[in-house]
Amino acid sequence: MAGTSRTASASRTASTPGTESTPGPDITVELLCTEADFDAMRRARPAAGDYARYRERARLVLRDLRRHGGHVWVRPLDPDDYRAFCADEGVPADSAVSRAQYSADRRLLPPMPYAGEPLDVVLRHLVEQRDDERTASTALGLLDLATEPAERAATPASEAATFGGSHLVALVRGAGPGAHRLTCVMDAGPEQLSAQAEFEQDEQRLWSYGPRLDIFATLLAATYALGESATITLCTRPLPAHAPEAGTGTEAGTGTEAGTDTEAAADTEGETVRGWRLLADRFEPLTPMEVRDAHPAPSPTASPTASPTASPTASPTARYAPGFPLHPPPE
Template identity: 30%
Template sequence: MLRREAPTTVALLPDERAFATMRRYRSFRFDRYDAYRRETDGLLRALAARTEHVRVTLLDPGDYARYCATTGTDPDTAAARARYTADRQHPVLTYQGQRLTELIDRLRAADAARRAGRRPEPDNRPDQSKAPPGTLTPDPSPALRDACDRAVELIGGLLLGAGAGRHHLVCSVRLPDAAGGQSLTAALHTGDDRTTGEVEINREAALALALVLAAGITTLGTGGVVLRSTHRESEVVHGWRLVGSRLRPLTTAEVFTAYCTDPYTGEPLAPEPGVEHRAGFFLPDADR
């Protein structure tokens, strides 16, 4: 009876890169990401079937390693991972039977928004009472508005250039020291409606992606965008580097290096089977 009243939080590894990093620990016994996802999905369903209050959060391998170093905890133990999940102040979501892809995208968007300092407008401002949740406060400067417009334009150009299929966009930006020196990341997963051909986009994730890209543009930060597209049975990866307010296409070799390097250790990662690395395509510079 008490188990039904005890909240449970499960930490999710968001992608195969994070999974590959966690495989360095012998106590982490999974050897394939697809098997890990199936087991995690089964665990969440089993917990929910017991009518327990189940929540999910992200497991960031880099943050986990720093946490263990700070607390003097052996990272190569299941107990350390459980303690990290309980102690960290990352965004959490209530599990209600959602797909793992949806959960991960929403958690990434929430974490990117947290890092970027986004918050809703206060209720005591009558002139802002109809502003949608997530509006930047205080009111954005003209430069920031322009950067947000440019970010939306670039994201639209990426999706138009990618064509039909399912796409996963990840934007990573490192702000200059003068702007706080933070590392911001956001991801957007899109699909398409086979009956209408319209692109299906999660608004919250798209907003977080645009905010991160706009932060890099307005502060002249460093970073870039990776686009992973699934067309029937094939998967293709493109990449771009952020230069001012433009996304400069990476070469095929640069895309391979960026995608097959562990972001936490700098060590090379084995390329994924069936994934083709291609140069980024050019985006229009004219405002639309």
């Protein structure tokens, strides 16, 4: 069930800049990322074997494709999305033709390049990519709901978006040099949502790892527009001796120079965790004890797009501190 599709028949797949001259075709492999996905897909398309056997076949397929050259891409195969596609299009779910039509659907997540990583790493990356997309989609839906013109007390969408973006900039500015992970958890509301964003910055540049800063800003905007509350934490650790090389991560466009307002980087050793509670349009600093309680529990997996120096949770020796004052840029 590890499906492959050549980009000749799936024009949505983009080539990696600067590698167009590499010989061999571009091939996208769609993978069932969890055993639950495998079981759900098997109900739509019966297959022999168990998930362990499926994983081994997928590993061999990826290995062989890499050996033959060309560009190999991977993308999660979502059984629920596939079944919805088949229902919308009126095609049978157990047909290879239906799978090919689904693979060519432009609405799918963009594929990720595969460079020979272990299969466990690839699958974890794909699961988190899919989770990020779902969080972004839900947050955007909530933002649309809260800013519908028909609602008398609705906050205009542009105002909410400006609020989310400007306060993200304030958080990034205040974080200062270091390797950072921001976490936002909506405390209530119609959906229990959370988002994390990782970035590094020194005195001159800021690197963002993945699209999560945008998702984080959207969740702030949705919380503000809905009039709900959210808890925000910032975990900071010192940068290594060598900053990320060019091309590692994405240089984020915050519209400001990194390194202004460096309250969060006062320590040169260990990790520091700060926190705030978003209430209406106010970011209220948490006490150190509240920050400790609010900081996310240790995660068994690391982020797929994370900096190698960023930490998902604070170390046992972390220092907990109130959030620093935020100074959003003028509108």
